[in-house]
Amino acid sequence: MSRLRLAAAATAALGFALALALAVIERPAAVLNLPALVEAEIAGAGALHPITAVLLDFRSFDTLLEVGVLLLAVIVAYALREAQPDGPDRMGLDTPLLRAVISLLLPLMLLVGAYVLWAGATRPGGAFQAGAILAASGLALRLAGLRVGGLDRAWRVHALLALGLAVFVAAAVLPALAGHAMLDHPATLAKTIVIVVEIALTVSIALGLLALFRLAPPQVDGPVFEDRRSKPRGGA
Amino acid sequence: MTVQPATANLLAWLVMLPLAAAVLTMLLPLRLRAAASLVLLAPMTLLALMLGAALATHGPFVLALGGWATPLGIALQADGPAVGMTLLTVAISVPCAIHAAAYLRGHAEAEYFWALFWFLWASLNTIWMSTDIFNLYVGIELLGLAAVGLVALRGDAEALAAAMRYLLAALLGSLAYLIGVALLYGGHGSLSLAHLAQTDHAQATTAVALAAMSLGLALKTALFPLHAWLPPAHGGALTPVSALLSALVIKASFFIMLRLWFALAPPGLSTAATLLGLLGAFAVFWGGWKALRQSRLKHLVAYSTVAQIGYLFLFFPLAIGTGEAAARLAWDGTMLMLISHALAKAAMFLAAGNLILAIGSPRIADLAGIGRYRQFSLLSFGIAGVGIMGLPPSGGFGAKWLLMQSALAGGGWLWVAVLIGGGLLSAAYVFKVFRHAFIEGPKRDRFEDPPAALEITALVLALVSLMIGLAAHGPLTWLRLGTPFGVSE
Amino acid sequence: MSPFDLLLGFAVCATAALALLSRELFRAIVMFIVFGLCMALVWVRLEAPDIALAEAAIGAGITGVLLLDTLGYLRRRYRKPANGQGGEGAR
Amino acid sequence: MSTALFHACIGILLCTMGLFAFIVHRHLLRRLLAFNVMGSGCFLLLVGLAQDGRGPDPVPQALVLTGIVVAVASTALALVIFRRWYRVSGEGQLPEDV
Numbered sequence: 040m041s042r043l044r045l046a047a048a049a050t051a052a053l054g055f056a057l058a059l060a061l062a063v064i065e066r067p068a069a070v071l072n073l074p075a076l077v078e079a080e081i082a083g084a085g086a087l088h089p090i091t092a093v094l095l096d097f098r099s100f101d102t103l104l105e106v107g108v109l110l111l112a113v114i115v116a117y118a119l120r121e122a123q124p125d126g127p128d129r130m131g132l133d134t135p136l137l138r139a140v141i142s143l144l145l146p147l148m149l150l151v152g153a154y155v156l157w158a159g160a161t162r163p164g165g166a167f168q169a170g171a172i173l174a175a176s177g178l179a180l181r182l183a184g185l186r187v188g189g190l191d192r193a194w195r196v197h198a199l200l201a202l203g204l205a206v207f208v209a210a211a212v213l214p215a216l217a218g219h220a221m222l223d224h225p226a227t228l229a230k231t232i233v234i235v236v237e238i239a240l241t242v243s244i245a246l247g248l249l250a251l252f253r254l255a256p257p258q259v260d261g262p263v264f265e266d267r268r269s270k271p272r273g274g275a
Numbered sequence: 276m277t278v279q280p281a282t283a284n285l286l287a288w289l290v291m292l293p294l295a296a297a298v299l300t301m302l303l304p305l306r307l308r309a310a311a312s313l314v315l316l317a318p319m320t321l322l323a324l325m326l327g328a329a330l331a332t333h334g335p336f337v338l339a340l341g342g343w344a345t346p347l348g349i350a351l352q353a354d355g356p357a358v359g360m361t362l363l364t365v366a367i368s369v370p371c372a373i374h375a376a377a378y379l380r381g382h383a384e385a386e387y388f389w390a391l392f393w394f395l396w397a398s399l400n401t402i403w404m405s406t407d408i409f410n411l412y413v414g415i416e417l418l419g420l421a422a423v424g425l426v427a428l429r430g431d432a433e434a435l436a437a438a439m440r441y442l443l444a445a446l447l448g449s450l451a452y453l454i455g456v457a458l459l460y461g462g463h464g465s466l467s468l469a470h471l472a473q474t475d476h477a478q479a480t481t482a483v484a485l486a487a488m489s490l491g492l493a494l495k496t497a498l499f500p501l502h503a504w505l506p507p508a509h510g511g512a513l514t515p516v517s518a519l520l521s522a523l524v525i526k527a528s529f530f531i532m533l534r535l536w537f538a539l540a541p542p543g544l545s546t547a548a549t550l551l552g553l554l555g556a557f558a559v560f561w562g563g564w565k566a567l568r569q570s571r572l573k574h575l576v577a578y579s580t581v582a583q584i585g586y587l588f589l590f591f592p593l594a595i596g597t598g599e600a601a602a603r604l605a606w607d608g609t610m611l612m613l614i615s616h617a618l619a620k621a622a623m624f625l626a627a628g629n630l631i632l633a634i635g636s637p638r639i640a641d642l643a644g645i646g647r648y649r650q651f652s653l654l655s656f657g658i659a660g661v662g663i664m665g666l667p668p669s670g671g672f673g674a675k676w677l678l679m680q681s682a683l684a685g686g687g688w689l690w691v692a693v694l695i696g697g698g699l700l701s702a703a704y705v706f707k708v709f710r711h712a713f714i715e716g717p718k719r720d721r722f723e724d725p726p727a728a729l730e731i732t733a734l735v736l737a738l739v740s741l742m743i744g745l746a747a748h749g750p751l752t753w754l755r756l757g758t759p760f761g762v763s764e
Numbered sequence: 765m766s767p768f769d770l771l772l773g774f775a776v777c778a779t780a781a782l783a784l785l786s787r788e789l790f791r792a793i794v795m796f797i798v799f800g801l802c803m804a805l806v807w808v809r810l811e812a813p814d815i816a817l818a819e820a821a822i823g824a825g826i827t828g829v830l831l832l833d834t835l836g837y838l839r840r841r842y843r844k845p846a847n848g849q850g851g852e853g854a855r
Numbered sequence: 856m857s858t859a860l861f862h863a864c865i866g867i868l869l870c871t872m873g874l875f876a877f878i879v880h881r882h883l884l885r886r887l888l889a890f891n892v893m894g895s896g897c898f899l900l901l902v903g904l905a906q907d908g909r910g911p912d913p914v915p916q917a918l919v920l921t922g923i924v925v926a927v928a929s930t931a932l933a934l935v936i937f938r939r940w941y942r943v944s945g946e947g948q949l950p951e952d953v
Contacts, residue, residue, distance in 0.1 A: 048878035056871040062458050062483035063863065063904065067475070069464030074912045076347050089913035090814050094920060100340045100349045104401065104413040105921045107294060108420060111394050112932040114301060115424035118387035119939050122430025155817070163813040167924055171821035178829060194302070201298045208295050211287070220280050221287035223342030244924075248826055251931035252833065255938045409918050416925050420932060427936055435940035436949055439883065442933050446890050447877065453897050453922065454870065460915060461863075461904025765858045773865045780869055780892050784876035789884060796888050803895055806862055810902055811911040815919050819895075822927050827891060834884065834934050838941060 083226055085233030091159045095233045099222055103211060106204050106240060109247045113200055116254035123256075141179050148176035156241050160230075166237040170244025177249040200250060203236075203243025210236050278329065283338035285326045286351040289361060289400045292319060297393035308389045309376040316369050319396070323365045330358045335757035337406070345467035351404040354757025356610070359750065360403040360530060363614055366739065367522045367621050368396055370732040374625055375515035377728035388428060388513075395421040395519065402527045406468045408456050411531055412449065415495065419445035422524045425516040426508045437507035444494055444504040448528070451491025458484035459539075472538040485539050486547070488532075495528035498551075498588060499558035502581045506565075510574035514628025517573060521580045522621035526613055529587055537759055540595070548591035555588030556693040563700030567707060571637045572627045575704055576620070579663060582697060583616045589678060589690055597685030603760045604684060607751045608677030611743075614750075615670025618740035619662030625733035626655035630712075632729070633722040639711050646713035648722050651730050653712055658737035660705035662744075665698045670743035769809060776802045793831045800824025863903025869896025881948040883937050887930055894926045 077089050077097065084092040094102050152172040159165030210232050215221045224232050296315045300308045329336070335354040339345065372392065379385035398418035405411050423445060427438035456466070462480040463471055474481070497505035505525070509517050562582030569575040586609075593605035629652040634641045646653060662669040675694050682690040743750075779799035786792040800823040807816035856864075873893025880886050898919040905915040941947065 044879060048875045051878060052871045052875035055874055056867060058483045058486065059454070059458075059867045059870065059900075062480045063461075063860075063867065065479035066458070066462040066904070067478055067480065069462060069909075070474070071346060071464035071470065072909075073346060073464055073914045074909070077913050080343070080347060090917050090920065093913050093917035096341060097343050097347050098349055098410075098914075098917060101410055101413050101918075101921055103294075104398075104410070104417055105924055107297070107394060107397065108413070108417050108925050109928045110297075110301075111391070111417065111420050111424065112928040112935075114387050114390050114394075115420070115427060115932055116935045118391070118424065118428055119430055119435075119935060121386050122428065123939055123942070163817060165814065165920075167920055168814070168817045168821055171818065171826060175821065175825055178826075197302055201301055204294065205298045208291055208298070212291055212295075215280075215284045215287065218280060220339060220342045221284050221291070222340050248822075248927070248931070251928070251935065252826075252830060255834070255935045256837070256942050409921075413921065413925065416929070420929065423932070423936075427939075430939070432940065432943040435936055435943065439933070439936050439940055440949055442929070442936065443883075443886060443890075446929055446933070450870075450890070450893050450897055453894075454900065456918075457897060457901035457904060457915075460901065461907070464905070466914075765856055765861050769858055769861055773861060776865055777868055777872075780872055780895075783888055784872055784880075784885070784892060789882070792885065792888060796891065799892070799895075803899075806865070806899065807902075809858060810862055810906060812902060812916045812919070815898075815902070815916055815923070818920055818923050822923055823891075823895070827927055827930055830931055830934055831884065831887070834938060837938055838884075838947065 083229075085224065085229035086159070087161045088159060088163070088165075090163070091165050091233070094165065095236060096224075096229065099207075099211075103204075103207050106207055106243065109244060110200060110204050113247045113250045113254070116251055120254055145176055145180065148172060148179070152176065152241070152245075156237060159237065160234070166240035167244060169241045171248065173241065173245035174248035174252075177245060178252060181249075181253070196246065196250070199246050200243055203240040203247075206239035207236055278333050278336045282329050282333070283336060285322060285329060286338045286353055286404050287340065289319070289322050289326065289404070290351075290397050292322065293393045293397035293400065297390045297397065300389035300393060301387070305386060309379070309385065312372060312389045312392065313376055316372055320365050320369060323361050326353060326358055327362055329353065330355070330756065331753070345406070346465040346470050349405070349407045349410050350467065350469075352406050352757075353404065355754040356530070356533070356758060357403045358756075359610070359614070359754045360526075361400055363617055364396065364399050364403070364523060367519065367617055367736070368392075370736050371515045371518050371522075371621060371625070374518070374729055374732040375513075377726045378513070378515055378628070388425070388516075391421050391424045391428070392519075395425065395524070399523055399527055402531060407466050408459060408468060408471070408535075409466045411534075412453055412456060415445075415452065415528060415531065416449055418524060418527055419449065419495070422508075422520055425520070426512045428513060428516065429511070433507070434511050437504075437511045440504045441508040444497075444501070448491040448494040451494070452488045455484040455486075455488035455491070458487070468534060468538045476539055476541040478541070481539055482541050485535060485541075488535055489551075492528040492532045492535075493551075493554075496525050496532070496584060496587075497581060498584060499554055499561055499581065502558065502562070502584075505581055506574055506577040508577075509580060509624075510571065510577035514573075514624060514631075517577070517628070518621040518624040521577070521624060522617040525580070525584060526617060529584075529613070533590070536591070536595075543596075545592070545596035548595040551588050552592030552690065555585040555591075556689070558582060558585030558588070559693055559697035560585075560700065563697060563704065566704040567700065570639055572631060572639050572642070572708065573624070573637060575639065575708070576623050576627050579623075579701065579704060580620060582701065583612075583620070583663065586612050586616075586674070586678070586694070586697065589682075589693065593678065593681045593685060593687060593690060597681075597687070601681045601685035603755075604677050604681035606755065606758065606760045608674050608681055610754050611670055611677060611747055611751060612674035615662050615674055615740055615743055618736055618743060619659045619669070619671060622655060622733055622736035622740055623659035623663060625729070625736065626652055626659060629725045629729050629733055630656065632725045635723060639708060642708065642711040643714040645722060646709075647715075652725065652733070653709075655730070655733040655737045656708065657705075658734075658741055660708075662737075662740040664702045664705055665694075668744045669741050670747060671740075673744040673747045772802065772805055772809065776806060789835055790832075793828065793835060796831065797824050797828035800828060857907050859903045859906040859908070861903075863900050863907065866896040866899030866901075866903055869893065869899065872896075883933075883948055887933055887937075891926065891930060894922070898922055 084096040155164040156169035401414040566578035590609040594602040665671040783795040804820040876889035
């Protein structure tokens with residue numbers, strides 16, 4: 040690394056740290072007490088656990104877009120594989136021991152994932168953590184060279200990947216069709232809707248994280264494939 | 276102003292419909308994706324027009340999403356700038372989509388282009404309307420990843436390197452922005468811009484937060500000297516993608532910056548404003564100079580974007596600490612500059628793409644002889660060039676005129692010089708293209724014939740960019756609705 | 765603030781420094797995973813068990829595995845024929 | 856100094872280290888590590904500052920959960936693009952000049 044780069048980085052980092060320190064020391068006492076507001080309103084929200092209530096009711100629009108971000112990343116990964124086809128996917132260590140360990144662990148992990156999802160309504164846990172745990176078990180499955188039947192069928196996988204966002208958008212739109220504000224669920228239905236959305240999200244998050252792993256070019260890889268488009272396009 | 280829920284919901288429909296379209300175009304069979312997208316352009320246009328009508332009848336209004344009022348919930352707002360940008364997005368996206376449908380026919384990239392396109396649209400509309408600083412963060416992340424994905428679509432080494440560079444810049448920019456969010460929430464306990472605007476701004480915390488956020492957003496807008504990622508990304512992408520990126524995506528981060536400065540700017544900020552203006556001035560000259568030196572057509576247009584971004588940042592020194600009249604002129608000029616640059620640059624990229632298709636080469640030198648055979652493509656490029664150079668009657672001229680009046684009212688002679696010098700430079704690089712096009716080169720008389728849809732979309736956008744200058748007065752009054760600049764003349 | 769917090773703060777900074785400055789990429793990534801686990805403890809201290817769970821599963825777990833897999837890809841794929849060394853990319 | 860404020864300061868330190876490393880390094884994997892460390896620091900600052908002297912606050916905690924998912928999606932996307940690029944170019948870093 041060049042000396043200039045080092046000096047620039049050090050200056051930038053130092054200036055940045057000083058400015059942040061100043062901002063923290065000089066900060067005013069906040070006038071607004073949002074946690075109290077959350078507590079006051081939580082009875083009307085779709086979940087009793089405050090964080091789940093914030094994520095899936097008070098600020099559900101953020102979460103909706105965030106699910107979009109994850110799906111978007113997966114779509115880009117798919118698109119790049121189309122532009123640059125991979126060789127056959129031969130990942131997996133496939134030793135009997137690993138297989139045995141994983142077949143033992145897998146049901147346990149699925150159980151943990153389901154519990155974490157269910158817990159999210161009242162205590163720490165929820166769709167994102169559950170999705171991550173399920174994705175991790177999927178990864179273990181792949182490491183062992185096992186393949187879940189049907190998951191390689193593109194359309195079915197696509198549908199499951201998009202399920203979270205689709206259900207969420209539908210849940211957002213339904214109140215609007217009934218004449219309320221977008222995302223404003225009637226109090227009687229709020230809890231059900233939150234649970235349905237959470238289940239769909241868990242599936243899509245788990246598959247999405249797994250797909251991001253799977254769609255990178257595989258480690259055991261053939262020669263670089265020629266661009267399959269023949270005609271040169273403008274725009275280089 | 277309270278309105279019927281159905282009216283207020285228009286704001287959210289403008290985000291939900293593109294998201295649904297993204298899911299749909301991901302799931303539909305390949306051959307239906309473009310068709311479905313083209314059909315969905317109609318309801319999008321209709322929704323945006325209805326929103327415009329609602330603003331005109333009711334004045335600015337907000338939608339509390341989920342029925343939760345701020346600061347607990349997130350609110351979308353319809354004010355002049357938000358609705359104006361939503362309509363501008365329609366005006367750019369519709370021709371670009373039609374162009375893309377023709378351009379991508381039968382190509383592998385088409386497979387996922389449409390899903391990314393719809394995500395891009397959803398995130399843009401979110402950014403125009405949102406009043407919540409964290410929601411804006413998620414919005415720019417969605418926008419950034421969609422834009423990066425679109426750049427990477429071509430899948431060759433050059434496109435992937437450009438996408439990677441763009442992604443790194445976008446990620447760093449978002450983190451800088453997020454640090455500002457952390458400081459603001461830590462200091463004021465709220466994420467809603469409306470609430471933050473009522474707090475005391477004369478504090479180090481607000482100033483540092485605003486500085487960090489502005490830095491991150493300037494990186495995402497590619498303000499000189501943070502612009503290095505832009506030319507390879509905008510110059511190397513597929514043609515309709517280049518048009519969308521240059522016309523709309525960089526404007527989104529600039530727009531957030533405007534919103535933040537309105538809500539949070541502490542008093543006595545003219546030094547920082549002058550600094551931003553100076554960077555803008557450098558951008559105008561550096562971008563223009565680099566554009567002149569490019570050998571590839573689309574890279575020339577990309578550097579022209581770097582230069583034109585500079586004009587937008589002249590807003591800060593012209594509007595801050597200069598008095599009411601000058602500030603209003605600066606606002607009008609900046610809005611008109613933003614709109615006319617979006618239209619003209621989209622037209623220019625589409626026209627450049629058509630020229631490249633016709634000559635089968637990205638190089639400007641290979642344009643020799645095309646002036647005789649493909650006047651139509653060249654015409655669109657030329658009309659767009661009128662807007663970029665800022666000649667009458669284009670919107671670019673009107674914008675520069677307003678900015679110049681603002682500079683004169685505020686006594687900023689330096690900015691007048693920037694506006695004139697930048698205009699000369701842009702004339703130089705636009706004419707460079709024409710000079711090559713009219714060279715009677717080696718006897719070449721065979722050029723490819725781009726499909727009519729490609730030519731017409733470019734021409735329509737170019738003509739609109741020309742006409743907007745003639746009809747600017749009404750829209751500009753309207754764009755001031757709900758801003759600190761008022762409605763009165 | 766307890767001594768445990770001091771220790772935890774030190775551990776977080778030290779693992780972060782090692783993750784950022786280790787000469788060898790493999791060690792840097794492993795340190796990053798350890799850093800993620802330390803962060804999970806910090807979140808517990810901040811009374812944020814939800815984030816702790818997510819940080820351990822996503823931040824350390826999934827991100828770490830993705831990084832390690834990419835490193836394996838770099839090492840396996842790139843062999844410079846000229847001097848027989850592993851490429852720039854994998855160090 | 857409260858626990859929350861102490862960890863917020865650690866957050867600032869992490870951000871600073873991450874920024875330094877992001878500028879200094881050119882290898883893309885290292886820059887992604889730097890981005891992730893910086894992101895963690897940022898999240899720590901967000902929650903720590905908000906909870907200083909006020910006890911647990913579900914709002915910033917929810918924001919951080921959102922942020923973590925966004926960060927992992929960005930990192931994974933960056934890795935996919937990086938691997939595709941590496942496959943055609945054989946380089947671990949981007950060319951210096953454009």
